[in-house]
Amino acid sequence: MGYTVFVKKILDQKFFNKSSVKIAKALLGKFLVRKINGKEISLMIKEVELYDGFNDRASHANRGRTKRNTPMFGSAGRWYVYLCYGMYEMLNVVIGKKNYPAAILIRGAGRYNGPGKLTEALKIGRKLNNKKASKKTGLWVEDRGVKVYTKNIKKAPRVGVHYAGPKWSNKKLRFFLNPSIYS
DNA sequence: ACGATGATGAAC
């Protein structure tokens, strides 16, 4: 009798190269892995938000390319890290084709339930901005074979984007795992 | 409900 062992798979550009709700949902159940001082911390991703394209009025890229949002225009699978409210580092992974600005904000992973708390715990800052998601940079995403069923994915409007107007702030582009499945 | 806190982008 045998058993199968799921080989951990590091997600790269191939995985992130599409810009769609599909990718945002697919990130749920994947693992964010951070290497600090030789130790690896891995947390299951539980909540994300999608910021997609030029027309998304809630996206930093809505007013075109700027110094800050440049990573969003880069190729997929890189990090976009910026400072919010003067004190919180926000972690996003860039998706989609080069020159098409799109990113997914990672809002919750493991026991951390807010984007600011997550980056603080994992010591993620702007030094990682525009770096590739890979072992080399010390921050990457792994597929460990966790199967997430569609019925366990909830959606809701994105947080704090009222300024984008009703059309965009009401869009349900925040996705999270039903908390009851990992109690 | 609100203040802490500083980078950002746009207006002037």
Place this chain on the structure above:
DNA sequence: TTCATCATCGTA
């Protein structure tokens, strides 16, 4: 150079 704005969080 100034100003309003903000993808938050902890305390109330």
